[in-house]
Amino acid sequence: MATQVTNEAVEKVIFDGLVEIGAEGEVTREATLESLDVDSLDLVELSQIIEDEFAVELDADAVKDVKTVGDVIDLVVARGA
Amino acid sequence: MTVPDGSAIVTGSARGIGAAIASSLAAAGWPVVVNYRGDAEGAAAVAEAIAGNGGRVVAVGADVTEPAQVDRMFKRAEQELGPVMVLVNNAGMRADGLAPQLSADDWQSVIDTNLSAAFHTTRRALRPMLRARFGRIVNVASIIGPRANAGQSNYAASKAGLIGLTKTVAVEVARRGITVNAVAPGLVATKLTEGIGDGLAEAIPARRLGTPEEVAACVRFLVSEEAAYVTGSVLTVDGGLSA
Numbered sequence: 478m479a480t481q482v483t484n485e486a487v488e489k490v491i492f493d494g495l496v497e498i499g500a501e502g503e504v505t506r507e508a509t510l511e512s513l514d515v516d517s518l519d520l521v522e523l524s525q526i527i528e529d530e531f532a533v534e535l536d537a538d539a540v541k542d543v544k545t546v547g548d549v550i551d552l553v554v555a556r557g558a
Numbered sequence: 559m560t561v562p563d564g565s566a567i568v569t570g571s572a573r574g575i576g577a578a579i580a581s582s583l584a585a586a587g588w589p590v591v592v593n594y595r596g597d598a599e600g601a602a603a604v605a606e607a608i609a610g611n612g613g614r615v616v617a618v619g620a621d622v623t624e625p626a627q628v629d630r631m632f633k634r635a636e637q638e639l640g641p642v643m644v645l646v647n648n649a650g651m652r653a654d655g656l657a658p659q660l661s662a663d664d665w666q667s668v669i670d671t672n673l674s675a676a677f678h679t680t681r682r683a684l685r686p687m688l689r690a691r692f693g694r695i696v697n698v699a700s701i702i703g704p705r706a707n708a709g710q711s712n713y714a715a716s717k718a719g720l721i722g723l724t725k726t727v728a729v730e731v732a733r734r735g736i737t738v739n740a741v742a743p744g745l746v747a748t749k750l751t752e753g754i755g756d757g758l759a760e761a762i763p764a765r766r767l768g769t770p771e772e773v774a775a776c777v778r779f780l781v782s783e784e785a786a787y788v789t790g791s792v793l794t795v796d797g798g799l800s801a
Binding site for chain 1: 685686688689730731733734
């Protein structure tokens with residue numbers, strides 16, 4: 478069923494997910510979502526990818542303060558722990 | 559663009575326009591969920607007819623005003639028929655009365671069933687559609703809403719709201735290959751219009767009531783691959799009544 482939440486697993490799923498949804502430029506932990514051209518609809522889709530993979534739900538409130546890719550990874554790891 | 563494998567949910571499809579839509583989508587090749595709230599017998603008959611014509615179908619009881627029941631219905635569709643790529647929000651009711659005499663309950667139940675339920679199902683449907691880069695949502699509105707009809711303030715408000723929901727969600731998800739449209743039937747011969755349609759045919763330019771199948775044909779078009787560039791629109795099906 479759901480994949481075990483580890484830093485490495487979450488990072489891989491999010492990196493792959495960002496590429497899948499068409500992020501612009503190089504995806505790194507430090508990259509901001511804005512610089513990758515990831516908008517609110519993209520974030521909804523990324524949340525769905527995360528939910529499908531880890532069974533961790535991210536609602537609009539949870540992601541409203543995230544800035545970088547690393548922020549999203551940390552949030553998922555914290556919630557999945 | 560190719561249409562992915564998946565299924566269609568038609569809410570409130572145990573009879574009337576919903577039943578015609580379910581049959582039409584099944585004939586177009588979509589595995590279909592025939593949803594009902596109270597009329598299990600009607601839904602079973604619709605499902606049997608679809609299966610008899612070689613369609614894949616499952617009848618699912620769910621009160622779509624309840625998000626938890628909506629989720630259960632989607633899960634059954636996903637498990638038995640495949641991911642839901644088509645959603646038709648057809649479930650509707652009326653509880654008429656002049657505004658000063660309309661009870662708060664009759665106001666709320668019509669808003670819940672005709673408007674809020676469409677939001678609950680749409681929200682549940684969209685995330686898988688976003689990932690699939692495909693989706694078709696059709697809301698069955700009415701010519702009442704954009705137009706007045708004395709005695710139907712609740713119904714008119716719900717259907718006008720449904721059109722607002724249609725347009726806004728359409729804009730939000732358009733770049734993911736998902737279309738959201740509405741059909742706006744006029745007077746169609748169903749149980750819902752029983753007793754009110756008979757004397758009104760004279761007022762309709764086409765001089766007759768519409769049929770559920772004529773509404774279903776419009777929905778089938780909006781769901782088709784050919785309608786990929788039609789989104790946020792309202793297709794009026796009323797024999798010229800509101801022209």
